[in-house]
Amino acid sequence: MKPSKTxxxxxVVSQFCCTSLWFAxxxxxxxLIANFGLAESALGHLTSAVQFGFILGTLIFAVLSIADRFSPSKVFLCCAILGAIFNLGTIWxxxxxxxxxxxxxxTGFFLAGIYPVGMKIAADYFEKGLGKSLGYLVGALVVGTAFPHLLKDMTTxxxxxxxxxxxSSLAVLGGVLMASLVPDGPYRKPGQKIYLSAFLQVFRNRNFRSAAFGYFGHMWELYAxxxxxxxxxxxxxxxxxxVAFNIPLLSFLIIATGGxxxxxxxxLAQTLGTKRVAFLALMLSCGCCLVSPLVFAQSEAILFVAFLLFWGMVVIAxxxxxxxxxxxxxxxEIKGTALTIVNCIGFAITIVSIQLLTGIKEVTTSNSVYMLLALGPILGxxxxSKKKPTKWYL
Structure with a gap:
């Protein structure tokens, strides 16, 4: 059954609207620093708070198989509304x-019912060409993540x-659009019970494990x-x-270009293969981490911005x-749970890298600190690149 073109x-629009909550x-x-007397280090702590909420949310969603047992579109709507409410709490x-x-x-907790659930909804509709469909979907996540920077520039x-x-208004709109216009997909196979063993079961598949660990390496770098x-x-x-940068606008462009x-x-994956393109992007972003200190040292601002734009593309591709x-x-039958589990672990990794950079930036002004972001891509x-299976004991 071919899904409607709409x-x-x-x-994609729903995902964009709701994921704008992430970096709000x-x-x-x-x-926030000026109005509530926060320290400069609050940047890392506030980002990690969202990540930690997302991790706990995805863990609970995975253990309870929420995205497989209930209508994904309705789960998406409920989480969009609740995420919007907690996002508004920041203005108190x-x-x-x-x-x-x-x-x-x-806010991060309820994003667990938006990002991975959105991918689950897409997977329920697009069995063929899933890579292209998720490309649009994650692209919407990227632009949604960058959007608060643009809003800040527009609302000076x-x-x-x-x-x-x-x-928050966008998130509610996105949830309503998803729930009212996107019914359960033709490839959805509802789970009838809670799979408490799913967390370990999914990793018994070697190909799944390889993809998951590549994703984990990518996540070490991305959100930091x-x-x-x-x-x-x-x-x-x-x-x-x-050099005088318009930081909100450039931040938006650097992140959004990744979409x-x-x-x-x-x-590209349709022609060259999904794994090959993923490997190439991960290798290029790893290279950006390693050469970043040299780029800070050169005096051409346009080259520096071009480098960050390129890094912003390969870091998420x-x-x-x-x-x-x-x-x-x-x-x-546990596809939604599997996606949620991988997201859970991946975002747990982001907290470590963000806090590591935050801590090191407090004791040194060296720009070599960003080379540490290459550790994840290298391991990924x-x-x-392993051709022979490795024995895993779970």
Whole structure:
């Protein structure tokens, strides 16, 4: 059964609207620091709070097989509304660091019912060409993630609270669109019970394991890079005082350009193969990590921005491809659970890399710190390049 031509655009728009919640706090970070007396290190803590909430959410969703036992579109709607409510909590006048962290945590928790569930919905509709479909879907995630930076640039003449109100409104809209216009897909095989063993079961498949570990290596780098893009731009301006960047706008462009890369990667995968394109993107982003100190040192601002734009593309281009490999190598009745489990572990890894960079940045001004982001891609490349199976004991 061929899905309607409107299904994928609706899923993509809904995903974009809802994932704008993710970095809403980062988009108004300087305003939060000024209004609530936060330390500069709050950047890493607030980003990690969202990640930690997402991790716990995906863990609970996976253990309870929520995306497989219930209608994914309805799950998406409920989580979009609840995520929007907690996102709005950040504008409360009585906030402290603790309360803001709590609101961001629960925003991340309900994103667990948006991002992986959105991929599950796409997988239920597109058995063939899944890589291309997820390319559009993850591309929407990328643009949604970048959108708060653009909102901040557009609302410089307005209160910063408009960014949070705007992203919450978009999330509700996205949830309503998904629930009302995207019914359960033709390839959906509902799970009838809770699979408490699914967390271990999915990793018994060697191909699934290879895709998952490639994704884990990619995640070590991805969100740390996104979180520190504004910091990188500010650092370069400090090193080169004659350079004045529009940091919100450039942050949006650097992150959002990755959405185009996701779509291009999906089309390339149809010709060159999903695993091959994922491997190439991971290798290129690894190279960006390793040469980053040299780029900070050179004085041409346009080259620095071009480098970050390129890095912003290759750092995310492999994400939908790894998710495609994960979905294709999971049992149909626990496909949603498998995607959620991999997301859970992947985002747990992001907390480690973000906090590591945050801690090191507090004790050194060296720009060599970003070379540490290459550790994940290197390990991912090692796993993907193995030709003979390795014995795993679970």
């Amino acid at each position: 299904i994928l655009p609706i899923i 706090g980062n988009g108004v970070m300087h305003d 006048k009585g906030n402290s660091l603790g309360s803001i962290l709590t609101f961001r945590f629960f 003449a307005f209160p910063w609270k408009y960014v949070l109100i705007g992203t 890079f996104w979180a520190f893009v504004p910091v990188m731009l500010k650092t370069y301006s400090t090193i080169h005082p004659d 185009l890369a996701c779509v291009l990667g999906g089309y 492999d994400s939908p491809l790894f998710s495609t490999l994960v979905a294709q190598n999971a049992q149909p 490349l090692m796993v993907l």
